[in-house]
Amino acid sequence: MKNTSLNHAQAFLHPHVSKGLIIVNGILLLVYFIVILVWFEISNIYLFAILLFGQAFYLWQCFSHLYTVWETNYQAQTDASFLPMVDVFITVAGEPVELVAQTVSAALDMDYPKFKVHILNDGYVAGKDNWPEINNMARMLGANPITRRIPGGAKAGNINHALTVTRSPFVVIFDADHVPKKDFLRKTIGYFVDENVGFVQTPQYYKNYKKNTVTRGAWDQQQIFFGTICMGKNRLNSVTMAGTNMVIRRDALLEVGGMCADNIAEDFITGMFLHEKGWKSVYVPEVLAEGLAPEDFLSYYKQQLRWTKGSLEVFINYNPLFRRGLAWSQRFQYLASAGYYLSGLIIFINSLLPLIFFYTGAVPFKTSTMILAIAFMPYIILTLFNLQTASNYTYSFRALSFSMSSWWIHIVAFFEVLRGKKTGFAITSKVQVEGNFFSLVRPHLYYIILTVIGILYSYSKSGITPSLTTNATWSLLYVTIYAPFMYAALPGREYFKVKRVSFKHKLAQILSFHL
């Protein structure tokens, strides 16, 4: 089915997964790994070890993905006549009043018999000026503002505080910018008829995805996760809690001590705690709320850094492999999700291999044939095809670029986590911040410069050889992948307009001073 016939917002929720192709994909992947492992004569043992480690990581990532998307049509039991009382929490910490008002209005407008909307206004503890306005707006619209006076635990602390002053058996959480649809409650609460269901998650859709390169990139990345991956996790009772657009059973949340306030990935860990206690999770593959993607590169960068650090901290403090109470499939899923943020390290190391060749001539293994290409091409072609079908052709080069180019963010986060550096919870900016963020992609620029110099250096030493050509084209691949990411970091036209005006102003001042 062509997704053009679908509402774009829903296209990623209609994957076409072929089990036959998944099996072939798995076999080709194994063949490729075995070829790497045994076929070639090792040249530089250290580089070979590094390469092998990277390939083993990809092997794990690919298999975990194939396992996840194996079946995406699982449907949990639901009952439309199950209509308990619900508390709707809208978490706010200084977002613009108009933006919050839109969410509040939509929440109040939901089609459901018994619910109450609360604005969890953390503006006061976060030192935001607009917190009284938010409260006034809430009262005016008919929502209940809850403003805590004692800080702590960021968003999780805010929710936990609200739990102490509300009573409904079910709690819905929306971020301030996530505008729910009218039927949100009707389509989610029914799943709680199963008394073992702890939480229900819906996709995190970005309605502003068309705005610029950053929003498109962020959304393209989201689609594969909230599409086929979450639908697969649904089957394995391992749905990732996303922190917004979700419903939680109060008893379940209280059993695990509320939202985990010790980590910036509070939602991810709380979901894991719930699974640990035997609570079930359900994923509803339907866009029932519309939010905002980060609109500028700095906000995107910060959001990714926060997610990466949170996930990597899970490895250290809450490693899913050793959590009692989780089924093996759940451990596997949590490990795969958190492990994604290690991929930056592997991409970085792999991208160094051509550079090492240019400057030293060292290669991981000796190969004079095209066997590597023969083993690699079918596997990668089928992997991309499966990614495309599994995402209903919504997976894009931009998504790939943003994912693979985030290696620097992953590395920074990795070392900050190793050093034990704490990061406070920061809300992703809901409005575009103008500025030149190219400094954030300097590592990518250095890579390109080193590649160009490296190619020239290698050429000056031995001329054009097949080895130089292959390594140069590998580098070209990385440069091509980094290009959209680097482009997104460039300042927009507005920035230059402001700069131009400022420059003219300064020039005029200098001239008038001298005259």
Add this chain to the structure above:
Amino acid sequence: MKSFDKHYLWIMFLQLLAVWVFINYSLPLSIRLDESQSLWQTSFSIRELLISLSQNVHVPLYHLLVHGVQVVFDNSIFISRAFSFVFYLISVPVFYGLGAYIYGRNTAFFATTLYGISPFLVWFSSEIRMYTMLILVTILVHFFYLRLMREPTTLTWWAYAVCCLLGIYTHYFFFLVLLSHFVFFFGTMRKNFTQGQLLPFLAIVLLVIAAFLPWLLKVFSGEGVEESQPILNPPTSIDIFNVFSNFFFGFQVDAINSIILACWPILLVLLFLGLNKKSAPRPETRFLWVATLVPLLCAYLISVLYQPLFLSRYLIIVLPPLFLLIARLGDVYAPTAAFFYKTTLVLCMALGLVVQLKSPDTPNKENYSAASSYLSSAVGGEDIVVVSAPFIVYPILYYYTGPAKITTLPQWNRNTEKIIPDFDIDNLPNEVAAIAGTHERLYLVLSYDQGYEDSIKSYFDATFDREESLEFSRDVHVYVYRLRYDMDYTLTN
């Protein structure tokens, strides 16, 4: 009234370019081994021709047609090459038609440009072999197959059936084209075909089998299969990529070819950039994938499991769907990337074409004409010419007019023996002694190494005095040996 398609002017230009290349570059080239075998076979009577082909590796339609052309005109290289070239000329607009039918005029325009400047196609466009005919029938059969998928009519069914029958008698590999149709039909019947199309499709399958049966009977009831072709090795990983390298950049010397093959990670760049289209591939695109991969995979498996036959020229059937897919990729890219991709590809292919046409080192340029001319003028009646591999005798004899006798090593008579004897290194001295006899000079022509060229040359170098070494093209060498010194060379010459 439909508007005039300006792309037709471009197609005419491509055809004119092809004619220019044909006259200036293809015609002056020496006859090649395969061509000489074709000309030798088509010089027989029809009955003998059919017997010869039934023992050979080809089906008879093309040779019969060439035979007819030779009867009407003459058996010159020009007439026979022109006959092949006509199929190529016709195939250019037909290919455009197929592309326009599937993807529209703009994609077809780019695909046809690739088709028109493909060094590989230009090379085979004038060869006295069935490849241009094969590609034309392949394009037509794909076209009618896709028409059957979209708008089946009785006329289309008949046209499809006729193309199938022509194709199976053009080349054995055409069956791989039909296999791809078969696979796609039954693999996607519910999605792309109706229940009513099953019966006519099966009827054509039966018709094809029935029509081919007489030829099969002739092949298997004959006196065995001829073994007078070059020995092929099972395909290596390099051969697989070489096929694609040939398709796009033609026949280049090893140094250039290895650089081209080393660029394989660029395929990943092209693939990744292709992750841009937010819609599922159309059924036609899926069909083109099947039509590309099924023949390649089958040829590879047959070569590994049964008999090596993984040759780029046999796989010419893959070229039309492959070029259409490559052109389609340009539609998927963002405009800037598409422009860069198309321009670079066209420039690289054009460069490949120029190098292939101009370079004397182009691997497939077998200059037997020059070698034979040299032999014809240099040899005397008391000399002997020895040719190895033995089947090189076909092109050498096509031009040779000298007085000296020609023999082969291992010794073989193409008129009486179907199978070339195996090379026996232990028996080499006896064979050479028998050949040398009382001759004064021996002219050793070496080409198409079958695994024993070095042994022969080493033996001759060790046994006789080498007077001269000549290289007429990359793989055509002539070595002159003095066998005896008791004759006055100047007098006898």
